[in-house]
Amino acid sequence: MISMLTDNLVCWLILAAALGSYQLLLQEWLLLRSGNWQQCGQWQQFNTVLIASMPLCGLLGTIVGLLSVFAGLASGDSGAAELSSGIGDALFTTQLGLSCAIPAWLLQSLVNAKLARARVTHQHTQVA
Template sequence: MISMLFDNLVCWLILAAALGSYQLLLQEWLLLRQGNWQQCGQWQQFNTVLIASMPLCGLLGTIVGLLSVFAGMASGGSGAADLSAGIGEALFTTQLGLTCAIPAWLLQSSVSSKLNRARINHLCLQEA
């Protein structure tokens, strides 16, 4: 499994997107905890795109992996072990994309909810 991670460019793309997304989420969460909600939200749309790219990159990795498996089958040189290893590597990218994206979606939802509550509280205090 670990060799699949290091040898696959799509896995690196997914991990880079996840690292960037989680960094932005952590930064926003820390700003909200400190009460600096005015500085939050500027990267929210970009982070949404970044999170959505993770499962799509996983799907791309699956397609690329399956194409290489089918190319190996067409040449007639692949055995059952090679085919199953290739399919496993192809499906690993989908798993990685979803495993990175789903918690990020949940965290972004939580951060967005807290930011909206802070804005509403601020507006209520201004009107009072």
């Protein structure tokens, strides 16, 4: 499994997007916890794009893996090991993309809800 990760450019793209996204989510969460909610939300749209790119990169990895399988079948020179390796790469990238994106979507929803509550609370204190 480690070789699938290190040898596959799509896996690195997914991990880079996940690292960036989780870093932005952590930054937003810490700002909210410290009471600096006014500084939050600057990167919200960019983070949404990062999160959405993870399963799409997983799909790209699926296509790349399946293309290698079909190329091996067409050439007739590939054995079962090469074919199963391509299928394994295809499935692994799909799994990696989804397993990085789903928690990020959930965390982003949590941060957005907390930010919305902070804004509503601030508006109520200004009106009163």
